[in-house]
Amino acid sequence: MNKRVSKPLPGSILLRNACVATLGPAVVEDCDIRVSDGEIIAVDSTLKPMRGEETVDLSGYIVMPGFVNAHTHLYSSLSRGMPPPVTTPRNFVEILRKIWWRLDEALDEESIYFSALVGAIESLKFGTTTLVDHHASPNHIPNSLDLVKDGISRIGLRGLLCYETTDRGGRKRRDLGLEENERFLTENANNSHFRGTVGAHASLTLSDDSLGKLGELANIYNSGVHIHVAEDQADVRDCRKRHRVGIVDRLASFGLLSRKSVFAHGVHLSQKELSRVDRSKTWMVHNPRSNMNNQVGYAPLRWFGRHSALGTDGFPSDMFEESKIGYFRNVESDSRTEFHRLPAILQAGQQLISEFFGRPFGKIAKGSPADLIVLEYNPPTTIRRSNLAGHFLFGMNSTNVRHVMIDGKWIVWDKQVLGIDERSVMEKATKVASKLWKRMNG
Ligand SMILES: [Zn+2]
Numbered sequence: 027m028n029k030r031v032s033k034p035l036p037g038s039i040l041l042r043n044a045c046v047a048t049l050g051p052a053v054v055e056d057c058d059i060r061v062s063d064g065e066i067i068a069v070d071s072t073l074k075p076m077r078g079e080e081t082v083d084l085s086g087y088i089v090m091p092g093f094v095n096a097h098t099h100l101y102s103s104l105s106r107g108m109p110p111p112v113t114t115p116r117n118f119v120e121i122l123r124k125i126w127w128r129l130d131e132a133l134d135e136e137s138i139y140f141s142a143l144v145g146a147i148e149s150l151k152f153g154t155t156t157l158v159d160h161h162a163s164p165n166h167i168p169n170s171l172d173l174v175k176d177g178i179s180r181i182g183l184r185g186l187l188c189y190e191t192t193d194r195g196g197r198k199r200r201d202l203g204l205e206e207n208e209r210f211l212t213e214n215a216n217n218s219h220f221r222g223t224v225g226a227h228a229s230l231t232l233s234d235d236s237l238g239k240l241g242e243l244a245n246i247y248n249s250g251v252h253i254h255v256a257e258d259q260a261d262v263r264d265c266r267k268r269h270r271v272g273i274v275d276r277l278a279s280f281g282l283l284s285r286k287s288v289f290a291h292g293v294h295l296s297q298k299e300l301s302r303v304d305r306s307k308t309w310m311v312h313n314p315r316s317n318m319n320n321q322v323g324y325a326p327l328r329w330f331g332r333h334s335a336l337g338t339d340g341f342p343s344d345m346f347e348e349s350k351i352g353y354f355r356n357v358e359s360d361s362r363t364e365f366h367r368l369p370a371i372l373q374a375g376q377q378l379i380s381e382f383f384g385r386p387f388g389k390i391a392k393g394s395p396a397d398l399i400v401l402e403y404n405p406p407t408t409i410r411r412s413n414l415a416g417h418f419l420f421g422m423n424s425t426n427v428r429h430v431m432i433d434g435k436w437i438v439w440d441k442q443v444l445g446i447d448e449r450s451v452m453e454k455a456t457k458v459a460s461k462l463w464k465r466m467n468g
Contacts, residue, residue, distance in 0.1 A: 092155025094375030097337025142177025188225030250286025304331025
């Protein structure tokens with residue numbers, strides 16, 4: 027590959043001879059792409075270089091839109107390898123109490139920032155360019171979303187952020203959570219890289235009063251609510267027992283079903299509930315790795331509707347891996363769905379973020395944001411529209427990601443994140459993680 031300049035010139039970039047691939051509807055075609063001012067301005071098979079234009083020959087490479095992780099928790103980035111709880115959790119609620127709620131209570135400003143920074147670096151190298159994040163740091167709520175934003179911004183990704191409002195820490199913390207959501211979403215209403223939404227933990231930790239306030243906020247700002255829904259039976263049982271109503275009915279009664287709402291998991295929703303969620307155009311996010319790891323059950327993917335996307339729920343944002351694991355888990359389940367379902371819901375995450383940013387993400391077409399990944403993938407068989415899902419699930423992986431462009435700028439070149447000393451960031455993060463783990467056990 028020949029790249030004429032080491033740093034992007036102002037003005038346009040021409041990507042020549044690329045094999046362009048989009049997952050759903052599947053597209054595979056050879057063409058040239060011209061990018062300018064953060065946007066794809068032309069796609070054609072015969073674009074000629076202009077004077078002074080950066081030209082990159084991508085013969086033999088595949089170009090795809092950067093991936094979207096539709097539900098994650100960057101604050102768990104420093105949890106990898108941390109000591110296990112003294113007693114093993116026996117169920118999902120104990121997993122929350124003994125692991126994740128102890129971690130989020132121990133987060134301080136430094137660890138929030140570094141969690142976001144290292145999570146963003148990893149995401150980028152996996153080819154994920156937009157993160158839909160759900161943040162919690164109960165001892166550092168005001169301005170915590172700015173720390174997450176700063177970590178992501180340092181690398182150049184895009185993010186849809188929210189703070190996890192909950193009653194588990196009392197009235198004062200709940201109100202701070204609501205205020206943090208409102209502050210962030212109003213301050214970033216026109217940001218090109220960030221948008222806010224209203225974050226909420228789950229029905230089982232939210233009173234009617236709190237759900238009412240969340241619904242009000244989402245309605246005022248037309249932002250939707252990002253919330254865990256029926257992740258475990260405990261959430262469904264609690265709703266029936268305390269509120270005498272089904273969980274989707276409860277959320278709907280507070281106006282939480284809307285085209286900008288993001289419901290994570292849906293493992294224990296009925297076919298009827300899932301079709302109601304989809305009819306409202308609420309996004310349902312499938313998180314297969316997390317569901318398996320927490321043993322909460324298998325989400326009935328065959329009942330998930332058109333507004334379904336893929337998330338990692340705190341696992342690293344490797345959407346190749348999430349798709350593969352999701353595919354294999356589906357194949358052995360009682361909820362078998364079509365072969366290309368996982369790549370299709372991964373692609374649908376682009377539509378989700380398009381709703382928030384008001385731009386057509388996920389397409390390699392004139393007018394789309396120039397968020398692109400370049401893959402070095404040399405298969406032993408032909409690659410076409412009809413078999414792209416097979417190549418994606420059984421061949422491609424995140425080590426194929428060689429270059430990444432966001433907003434028309436190269437952020438990763440030859441697998442190196444530009445403008446950052448990755449080794450020193452990881453060294454510093456290791457120290458921050460040690461202190462965090464000590465606070466958790468202190
Ligand atoms: Zn989650």
